[in-house]
Amino acid sequence: MSYCRQRETIMTTLDIKTLALPTSWHMDTVQDVAGPLRLVKWDLRDDPPIPAREIDAVVFHHPAGKAGLARLGQLPNLKLVQTQSTGYDGFVEAAGGATVANAYGLHAEATAELALGLILAGQRSLFDFAVDQKAHRWAPKQTPGLVDRTVLIIGAGGIGRAIAERLLPFGVTLLRVGQRAREDDLGVIRSNSELPALLPQADIVVLITPLNDATHHLVNADFLARLPDGALVVNVARGPVVDTDALLAELQSGRLRAALDVVEPEPLPGDHPLWDAPNTLITPHVGGRSEALKPRLSAFLRDQVGRIARGEPLLNIVS
The missing domain is CATH 3.40.50.720 (NAD(P)-binding Rossmann-like Domain)
Structure with missing residues (x-):
């Protein structure tokens, strides 16, 4: 192996x-x-x-x-x-x-699989359809889809690359951000300093950056405010990369959507309001568990x- x-x-x-x-x-x-x-x-x-x-x-x-x-x-x-x-x-x-x-x-391939699953679940409303199935409710609707969407991946390490490789066949426009600007065989990797200008372009943001002092609560109220209405935030990095209160406010307003494999706090307490936030899918930190x-x-x-x-x-x- x-x-x-x-x-x-x-x-x-x-x-x-x-x-x-x-x-x-x-x-x-x-x-x-x-x-x-x-x-x-x-x-x-x-x-x-x-x-x-x-x-x-x-x-x-x-x-x-x-x-x-x-x-x-x-x-x-x-x-x-x-x-x-x-x-x-x-x-x-x-x-x-x-x-x-x-x-x-x-863990790269398994985490990339889950990231792609979370993206597809969010973009094709698979969670909503699962709820409809349980209620024996036939409720067709149009969904955002993935083709022709702009996906911003924050984190250009091995897992970030594996996610990018799996997304490219879906016909997306791919933006990647790493600690420093550079190029590889998949294209351009931009530096963190370019994030403010990139966020308004992103239909989907995938977080796979390491957790350190620079990335703790990287996704804060200002970060989220720069995203367009209806954007999907996917976190397969670490929970504290996201300011949970700031994200929760955007989710409860209905402006943004989220698919989260990691959260802060973790494990998420049973009475935490994130469980019931609209347009939110949560998996229990299982990215690498295949x-x-x-x-x-x-x-x-x-x-x-x-x-x-x-x-x-x-x-x-x-x-």
């Missing part, structure tokens, strides 16, 4: 003797490539099964959440944190100086753990 990956990062060899893995599946996956590494099963939900000082590296278990991140700070000799996600917001700080590597590329992930993750972890065991440069270093 192949997987996309970042270039190798040349770095000083990490002297790792003990690697903590979250589940029996992870242990079984890398056992035969671990060489002299000591493997310990630990999902970071509670205290480690061995003295904390003996753990050099951790494959992070995302269900452990913020409590798991806090436990990283209790490992005095931690040298490496390997995430199983593309996003790494919060990890650099929690790792306390240890190297952080992400799972760049593993059946394709497990074999891709297995191949990546075997490669990465083998590199650790052999003292070779690691993949996907982000700090």
Whole structure:
């Protein structure tokens, strides 16, 4: 099974003797490539099964959440944190100086699939028709559609590219924004500084930018006000990229529409008004959760753990 990956990062060899893995599946996956590494099963939900000082590296278990991140700070000799996600917001700080590597590329195709599904659901009113079906109601209507629409993708990394590749056959005008202006084989990528001028052109905005200080609440009241009436906001990035209150105001007014795989707060409380906002479709942060992930993750972890065991440069270093 192949997987996309970042270039190798040349770095000083990490002297790792003990690697903590979250589940029996992870242990079984890398056992035969671990060489002299000591493997310990630990999902970071509670205290480690061995003295904390003996753990050099951790494959992070995302269900452990913020409590798991806090436990990283209790490992005095931690040298490496390997995430199983593309996003790494919060990890650099929690790792306390240890190297952080992400799972760049593993989730790209699955997340792009969901992004396209959310766009089509919004543009063809599939959610409304599902509600009509449940009510046994035959109610044809004209929908905005996707062909001839302008789609603005904010985020030009691997997932952003995968989304762009899937959108092009639909006959859209594609605008892409990254941290810096450049060109690739798909065309022009504009810089963030051009966003104010691009937003009024966008029928659909797709958010797939990393979460950092610059992108926290990037989508605020001013951003949303620049979008044309009826625009669709699709978030497959991180919830805090969007100011929820600002978006909610636009949704409740009926001016904008949204399809959201990630939200702030997350998980969304049962009594949150976003659930009942008009023209809104919410999925529970499942962008990367397709059946394709497990074999891709297995191949990546075997490669990465083998590199650790052999003292070779690691993949996907982000700090």
